[in-house]
Amino acid sequence: MTVWIFRRLIQAVFVMLAMTVIVFVGVNVIGDPVEILISPDADQAERIRAIAALGLDKPLWEQYLRFLWGAVRGDLGRSFVFNEPALQLISQRMPATLELAVTAVLLAVVLGIPLGLLAGLYPHSLFGRLAMAGSILGFSLPSFWVGLMFIMIFAVQLGWLPSTGRGATVTVFGIPWSFLTRDGLAHMAMPAFNLALGNIALVLRLTRSGVRENMPMDYVRFARAKGLSPQRVVFVHVLKNIMIPVVTVLGLQFGSTVAFAVVTESVFAWPGMGKLIIDSINVLDRPVIVAYLMMIVLMFVTINLIVDLLYTVLDPRVRIGGAE
């Protein structure tokens, strides 16, 4: 087990290293940040000063080595635009994105699993068919379009929910969270639901197909034959077996949800990491783009590791490398 974890960590480091090269070279071939950031009134001398101030007068390999040397010491560079450490900038925005993504995943679990169970148990009922049709819509609707429609309907027409932005926050452990205030929850409702839509559909379908696959299986028949109540069979035995793929997918999906928040955050002006990365791409704030991608890579590597670990806990049949 330790060997396995160690090997995975080494792999992760190589992945990270490879990504730094790809990302660093990638962002450095596009556009000219000075051209975008500088005052239009600037003359040629000011242009040269700005190029030097941003460190862009150095050859690419030197910029990369400087970046790498900084990265080793936990410094991913300073934002061209904000002149703050890129890492700090991102971590300031991270709570907003995390609470949005966590809420979206929770919504997916809370709504998706019960709906999926029902749809799986009664696949040919009207409800079962409606749930499937609804889940197809959940996949098929372009999320940005749904977001815009939400704003049109619930904020502009009905006036029930605030249209955009993040609500009042409360600081807990030094981090501002908005899900603890009524205003914050009101602001979060639409973006979180928008972000959850695809996940709800996904969980619903996973649960449904899990139920359909498990119901005809021997252990269910045995359990029934033993005289267990149908509720107990479904909620204890079947659900337990279904949870494995659901947990895996949700774990992996959490990363995608954080990434897909880019779209939701743009639509709802949610001040999270996703909006930051879009803004940074638009002004070619290279250090922030690189730092964001590095954080995402790190997050994915970690999530994959955790999911693999959870796998062993949830399913005793899975034995990870070396144990045999």
Added chain:
Amino acid sequence: MARRVFAPLMAGLLATSPVSAQSLVMAFSGSPTSADPHYHTFSPNIALDSHSYNTLVDMDPKSRPIASLAESWRLVSPDTWEFKLRPGVKFHNGDDFTAEDVVYTLARVPTVLNSPGSFSIYTKSVVSSEVVDPHTIRLKTNGLYPLLPIDLTLVFMIPRRLGPNPLNEDFNNGRNAIGTGPYRMTSYKPGDRVELERFDGFWGKKPHWANVSVRMIPNDGARTASLLAGDVQFIEFVPTSDVARLGTDKRVALSQTDSLRLVFLWLNRSHQVAPPFVTGPNGEALTTNPLNDLRVRKALSMAINRNAIVERVMEGAAIPSNQFLAPGVSGHVADLAPVPFDIAAARALLAEAGYPKGFRITLHGPNDRYVNDGKIVQAIGQMWTRIGVETKVDAMTWTTYISRASKQEFSAFLLGWGISSGEASNPLRALVHTYDAASGWGSVNRGRYSNPQLDGMIKAAMAVADDKMREAALIDAERVAMEDVALIPIHIQKNIWAMRAGLTHTPRADERTLAMDLIPAP
């Protein structure tokens, strides 16, 4: 432990949003990049800084210089300006504002670390300063520089108490955010919001709002929706597509004025043979650059139906123009009317220039920079095609567009120019003067237009100290530039704001959105 977690939680649940008649929530379309007033020459920063800081000279809504921290100014000798400072001005920390603070500010501006766009372009003409008395300062320039007062409208004064090398982090966290302006910054969350609180010791007119919250909502639709939903009371850059609808909405009022932003086309003049993307009518290579022929340039300008663009694409939120500045602004040429739309005359000019069958060209433009930029280039593509200049349109994102445009990779391309100085020398020097790194003139002459006669006229005009006489000289230069079609002006944008009904706003030509300009309707 539990209490520490729980107490703020309860406080949060019980808290209600602070809504009162004295509070204003307004939305910017762009996010300030710092609370440091000398960090980045970026419009949202300048708009935000205008609340907390003052400059020696300010601009009125029509962008004419007016007194601010300086009560008056005059040239005492050709290379020396004297500014009389306003007495009794206090900084937010209680310090008096004096000439020493001006000296300190001018020295600090060029030293800001890592600045992506330095305000030193507005202070560099000052070679030395002399404090005559606490409320009089003399600034020496390298020879006559008549535009110094205008340059100083963008230099925000900070107190010398901040000491050597104040860090811009300390402006962001509020420690250094000390100005003389009507509002004091209480919180700054980049990309999200800024909270401002009225400063009661302000020297000027007391603004109406006690608390101002500035939200950043870059998405056009979201900004309008926020206003309609009542989450914000005041928004800037109302999308032109919403103007008609908002105009009829009883919950909302609009304000608008001509801006200082000209939208125009560059034609690539840096080639003797055909520039990139220009070919003959059948795709063959051309041995000459048609854009070097005045008749072709005139034809291309004439083929553009500016009224249609203003009416259909801009939905009325612009005025057609054949010059840099709008009526009422210094440097506007009264008798220079927009080029009339005339397809027949344009075709005739093309034939006369030796292109009876026209030629092929690609018109490039950004699609995320200026109001409706992508639509404007498509519309012009339609119009040029109708005079036989078969036009392809390629609109791309600003980040790739601008660096290619600066390398003369396009032949016909759209740009906008905001004339921050509110007078004609700025566009003449920056846009149509020959590109010259040594003097810093023609710095954004991306079409590489060059006309020695015009260069001479601009230089001569800049040597005129008297404002009226200089304006006349600049107007003559503008005429020459427009007659020679140095660039093809399309229109001057209008700035449009929207606010909840019951509020009145004084619109500004310089696009700045200021809480001070918004009051309850009488």
Added chain:
Amino acid sequence: MSATVQREITPFRRFAADYASNKIAVVALIGVVIIVFLALFANLIAPQNPYDLAQLDIMDGRLPPGAKSPAGWTYWLGTDDQGRDMFSGILYGLRISLGVGFGSAATAGVIGSALGLIAAYAGGWVETAIMRLVDLQLSFPAILVALMILAFLGKGVMNVMLALVIVEWARYARTARAAALVERRREYVEAAECLALPQWRVLFRHILPNCMPPLIVIGAIQVASAILLEATLSFLGLGVPITEPSLGLLIANGYQYMLSGKYWISFYPGLALLVTIVCLNLVADQLRDVLNPRLQR
């Protein structure tokens, strides 16, 4: 009579019969066929070429559905801000969206399946290398990878396709490898190997056809998700160029007119996109039910 029917039950017929057991799926399949037909012959059906600037007139911009064009025909779905007939715009947009969707799915399918098969057959370090790459690719969300690639390359139909191929190939590779590993142990492969047929022949003539069902299912899903991803990228301003709008870009362009009541500019393309994706997903769904042996009755 019944005897002849009995004799003609081919695998395809059985598949068709299975597929037809779900009426909605049949309707969806017909829908897909119609949509593909509309997209393929857009230039013959559409009254206007919306990409030819000479045929557009901004004076006809933002006309409501049912307005008359200067040429006398009717803008049934109205016009957009450039005076583009929305019906024509949607047909051409459909062509781009479907082209991008099918094109990228097919290219990714060919590349991914080939790599997956090679991995399964070659084993050893080749397999490890390919599968590590697959894991790496799959661990990144598609939207992010596409976003970065387009930020590097700039917009354009080909660049969007390239981004989508890079995003999608790994899923095929993984599926193809898994299926091939199963097939490899079958007798017919051993038989073929005993006949000393060349490896590539065994791989592509014998194993590949038997791996097709799961690959087809993946492909059907990927077409739909590619179209959706392209729409999202165009919405974020990184997709196709504005002069040749896809459905996603038409929606994005029209969105700014929603608040002012000119709903048709964005509503109809949205409807077209929705119908397309729903039909594709329904077909993919039924294909999975039919082709997935684990669910077979």
